[in-house]
Amino acid sequence: MVKDSSSPASLWFPYAQMRGMEAPHEVVRAEGTRLHLRDGRVLVDAIASWWSVIHGYNHPELNAALRSQLEEFAHVMLGGLVHAPAQRLADRLVALAPPGLGHVFFADSGSVGMEVAMKMAVQFWKNRGVSGKHAFLSLRHAYHGDTTGVMSLGDPVDGMHRLFSGYLARQHFVPPPEGMGAGRGAVRRSVDEALALLATALANYGPSIAAMACEPLMQAAGGFNFYPPAYLAEARRLCDRHEILLVCDEVATGFGRTGTLFACEQAGITPDIMVLGKGLSAGYLGLSATLATDRVFDAFLGEAHDKAFMHGPTFMGNALACSVGLASIDLFVREGYLTKIGRIEDILRQELLGLRSPKIRETRVLGACGVVEVHDRRALEGISEFAADRGVWLRPFDRVVYTMPAYVIDEASLRRICRTMRAWFERG
Numbered sequence: 001m002v003k004d005s006s007s008p009a010s011l012w013f014p015y016a017q018m019r020g021m022e023a024p025h026e027v028v029r030a031e032g033t034r035l036h037l038r039d040g041r042v043l044v045d046a047i048a049s050w051w052s053v054i055h056g057y058n059h060p061e062l063n064a065a066l067r068s069q070l071e072e073f074a075h076v077m078l079g080g081l082v083h084a085p086a087q088r089l090a091d092r093l094v095a096l097a098p099p100g101l102g103h104v105f106f107a108d109s110g111s112v113g114m115e116v117a118m119k120m121a122v123q124f125w126k127n128r129g130v131s132g133k134h135a136f137l138s139l140r141h142a143y144h145g146d147t148t149g150v151m152s153l154g155d156p157v158d159g160m161h162r163l164f165s166g167y168l169a170r171q172h173f174v175p176p177p178e179g180m181g182a183g184r185g186a187v188r189r190s191v192d193e194a195l196a197l198l199a200t201a202l203a204n205y206g207p208s209i210a211a212m213a214c215e216p217l218m219q220a221a222g223g224f225n226f227y228p229p230a231y232l233a234e235a236r237r238l239c240d241r242h243e244i245l246l247v248c249d250e251v252a253t254g255f256g257r258t259g260t261l262f263a264c265e266q267a268g269i270t271p272d273i274m275v276l277g278k279g280l281s282a283g284y285l286g287l288s289a290t291l292a293t294d295r296v297f298d299a300f301l302g303e304a305h306d307k308a309f310m311h312g313p314t315f316m317g318n319a320l321a322c323s324v325g326l327a328s329i330d331l332f333v334r335e336g337y338l339t340k341i342g343r344i345e346d347i348l349r350q351e352l353l354g355l356r357s358p359k360i361r362e363t364r365v366l367g368a369c370g371v372v373e374v375h376d377r378r379a380l381e382g383i384s385e386f387a388a389d390r391g392v393w394l395r396p397f398d399r400v401v402y403t404m405p406a407y408v409i410d411e412a413s414l415r416r417i418c419r420t421m422r423a424w425f426e427r428g
């Protein structure tokens with residue numbers, strides 16, 4: 001369904017009402033932070049392809065890594081075979097991750113990486129002879145992916161998967177701190193209040209819970225609620241006290257998005273299981289990594305085959321994806337990306353935190369993520385086209401318009417994204 005084409009809807013688009021859907025822009029080239037459209041327009045990309053393209057598009061060094069691996073082989077299975085890109089990436093991730101996460105299980109998307117985490121948590125307790133721990137505790141506003149297991153961790157009331165409620169496993173939910181973003185909104189639930197609710201839920205349901213899952217510090221696709229590290233630090237302590245594993249979903253936050261390499265570093269904690277995706281392969285190919293501590297890994301060791309972890313996607317540890325992941329990490333470290341991210345955060349704060357309009361409920365910034373939340377989602381209808389006409393690619397969802405750009409974005413382009421948002425609200 002390309003613009004200027006009369007082709008039928010053979011291509012079914014995500015999260016889209018296909019009846020009457022506006023034909024999407026056709027991208028013919030993408031370079032750095034720019035999307036080149038068929039109609040000749042060039043847009044600054046504020047979204048980085050759902051936050052994954054952290055080095056920008058068509059990066060020569062990443063392209064070279066892929067080409068070089070392609071000369072050897074694209075993919076071989078990890079069942080009974082191994083290859084250097086997968087082994088080297090696992091070693092690299094273990095070296096970078098919070099201390100104690102010594103083991104890496106690869107899969108091919110963030111959703112599946114989180115499915116792996118859930119299965120690992122359930123089987124961990126089973127292998128240790130603890131029965132009845134099958135449920136999960138999750139946070140309101142959570143989003144952990146689109147597959148069946150992880151949909152059950154998404155917000156059951158406001159989340160995009162609420163219509164599947166009868167089909168999904170029933171989990172326990174607690175509200176996180178809210179309105180605590182570094183913006184100008186009012187505190188709606190403090191850290192102490194949220195922790196009291198968490199402690200009560202764990203005391204009530206702890207024996208049936210395998211793990212608590214959370215997006216550390218920044219809940220992304222569930223509405224961009226930010227919360228302070230103190231909540232996560234205390235959640236870690238409470239999970240230990242109640243014998244519950246802690247799963248940190250760093251699919252969105254990992255690789256610098258909140259200002260540190262991994263968000264859980266800011267709370268000074270090591271989760272039992274941590275999931276990476278998106279920026280892991282710099283938006284080039286599907287790849288996720290589920291990291292586990294020695295304690296989790298050791299529970300799968302033994303004589304019995306059914307103690308082994310029962311998962312193995314065909315494309316796990318794909319050699320092309322791992323090669324681009326290694327090149328991406330090299331770039332990230334060598335080019336001092338955390339400094340770049342700090343600079344992006346400063347600019348986002350300057351540009352967005354002062355935005356005023358009766359339509360705006362709150363503005364907030366964390367790391368390389370800037371968010372404007374409106375009272376009524378209708379206030380954002382038309383903003384994508386408005387921005388495209390001004391050379392910017394924005395895609396709002398629900399009551400939020402945001403930017404999570406590639407970290408290579410230059411200052412002028414970033415200010416242009418923010419000023420396009422401002423222009424939208426200033427036009428009355």
Ligand SMILES: Cc1ncc(COP(=O)(O)O)c(C=O)c1O
Pocket residue numbers: 050109110111112114143144145146215220221249250251252253277278
């Ligand atoms: C926190 C989080 N977890 C999991 C996912 C799912 O990742 P994927 O789309 O690669 O399956 C996303 C995607 O937006 C996410 O933001």
